[in-house]
Amino acid sequence: MIFLAISFIVMLAFGMPVAFAVGISSSFYFINEAVPLQIVVQRMVSSTQSFSLLAVPFFVLAGNLMNETGITRRLIKFATVITGHMYGGLAQVSVVLSALMGGISGSATADAAMEARILGPDMEKRGFSKGFTAAILAMGGLIVSTIPPSIGLILYGVTGEVSIGRLFLAGIIPGALMTIGLMFSVYLISRKRDYKRELEKPASFKEVMIGLKENIWAIIFPLILIVGIRFGIFTPSEAGAFAVVYALVIGLFVYRELTFSKLLEVLHQTSIDLAVIMIIIICSNAFGYALVTGQVPQTLARAILTVSTNQYLILLIIMVFVFIIGMFMEATANVLILTPIFLPIITRLGFDPVHFGILFMILITMGGMTPPIGVTMYSTCSILGCPIDIYTKEALPFIATIVLLLVVLAIFPQIVLFLPNLVYGI
Template sequence: MIYVAIAFLVLLALNLPLAFTIGISSLLYFFASGLPLEIATQRMVTSTQSFPLLAVPFFVLAGNLMNETGITRRLISFSKVITGHMRGGLAQVSIVLSALMGGISGSATADAAMESRVLGPSMIQRGYSKGFIAAVLAMGGLITATIPPSIGLILYGFVGEVSIGKLFLAGIIPGVLLTIAFMVATAIISKKRNYVVERPNPPSLGEVFHELRSNILALIFPLILIVGIRFGIFTASEAGAFAVVYAFVIGKFVYKELTYKKLIEVLKQTSLDIGIIMFIIICSAIFGYIMVSDQVPQHLAGFITGISSQPVIILFIILAFLFVIGMFMEATVNVLILTPIFLPIIKSVGYDPVHFGILFMIINTMGGMTPPVGVTMYTTCSLLECPTEVYVKESLPFIAAVLLLIVILALFPQIVLFIPNMVFGV
């Protein structure tokens, strides 16, 4: 196993894409140990043969469709009415938009990239610093990855055999709390720097009702998914298929903004997105087999429980490890590789896997917003032409807010479990 770790670190240092790094270093294990390569091939194939996993490509396609149907533009309009009167109006708009996009894109990086293209130029024109813009837009992606339907939660549920419906419900309150925390941090910074407001006065009830009526088809989308899954109308995978049909019908026949040319571009982009995700999944399957064969979870569990027998300390040790490893590895990879390792430990000390899944997803996704290899960080900085060192400085207040919230959620599990326990029963 040691040579696999060495090969992994060397390939990572050479800046090889993570999927190739995982796949090549894992195959070395088979060559060195004399195991037949047929096992690796079988593991790669069987990792894709899962009905729940169909939710991932469906939601990726649905998110790309909705970005081309005018729904995103309408959500921006709704967000401006709700938060435009606040100090740092456009920054507040971006945070609320991230919360609304949680039920659409399900991807932190996709959300941050879209907002950087749409809101970034306008925020620069209004005098916001590029570092602040990049930090707000990137960190807002955490909300998207927490509020259902999150692709990361789907993968966690798939790998850990945890109810995806419960995970979706568990993400609602933490997602709302993240939104509030970011809005408070943004308001404090914006007031200090005297950033502009978009509207002179708070919205009237009539304005809110008008915008709500105009955007109701987009806003009720997450509610339809959650209710449908809870009452057995469809599974998570079927919900993804429904999301695709919903997005197509709304874009083509209601808003009439989805042309066939746009549809072709959406299918091309979705093919690329799904190809990348699935390649990571099949390579991670080989790595997971090696972990199980060498009893890595058992050894690691023994090491962690040897440090302390207190469940809360064990939880925070694991969360600290996830925070560090998230800085170096992509979030999807971490979910696929680390869930089988840490979930049994968490269960053994009495924590609910749904509770841990939300904590895992927040802190794991935040790795994409931190150096040295944060994908979301580099996406926003690249699109806004912002130096990463400036971004890092501006992101510190938001990172502090997230870490404080994680501590609260870890110490008070019922904040996370209240809705799923109420809906599904304890």
């Protein structure tokens, strides 16, 4: 196992993409241990043969379709109507937009990159510092990873055999609290720095209702999915297929902005997105098989459980470990590799796997927004031309806000589990 760890770290240090670093280091391990490569290939291929996993390509395609139907532009306008009068103006708009986009994109990095391209230049023109702009646009992606249909929650549910319907419901309240927390942080910073409002006065009730009417198809989308899954109308995978049809209908017949050329671009972008996701899934499965073969989960579990008998101290150790790993590896790979390791430990300690899943996803995603190798951080900073050190300094208040929220969610699991238990029963 030392050989596996060293080869993996060395390849990451030299800048090799995570999927290839995971796959190649796993191959080195199996060759060194004389494990037949036929078995390894079978394991890699079998990881794609999951019916539940079909939800991922469907939701990725649906998200890309809805981004090309004019929904994003309408959501920005609606978010401006709701929050444009607050201190921070466009920064507040970006946070609310992330909450609204959670039901569409399902990807923190995709949301942050989209907002950096659309809102970033305008925020800088209005006097927001480059570091503040990059930090809030990146950190807002955390909301997307929590509010359904989060791709990360789907992968966690598939890998850990946890109800995806319960996970979707569990993410709603934490996502809402995260939105409020980040908006409050933006308010405090913007008031201190005198960042301007986008609107002179709050929108009237009529203007809010008009905005709600324009965006009703996007806003009710997550609700339709959750209700459909809960009442057995469709499985999570079938919900993904429904999402694609829904997006096509909205684009073609409601907003009428989905042209044939846009559809081709959507399919092209989706094929690229899915190629990246699937190669990570395949290589991570091989890596996970290597870890199981080397009995790493059992060894790590024994080591952690000998530290203390206090379940919350052990949860803290695991969470810190997950956050640190998230700084170096892409979130999708982390979910697939770490879930089989830590979920058995957590359930053995008496924690609910749905509760742990929300904490787990928030921390793993936040790792992508912190140095040294945060994917979301690099995406946002590269688009805006922001130095990493300036970004890091500006992101600290937002990171502190999320950490405080995580502490509250860890101590009071009923906040996370209220909706799942209400809808599904305890």
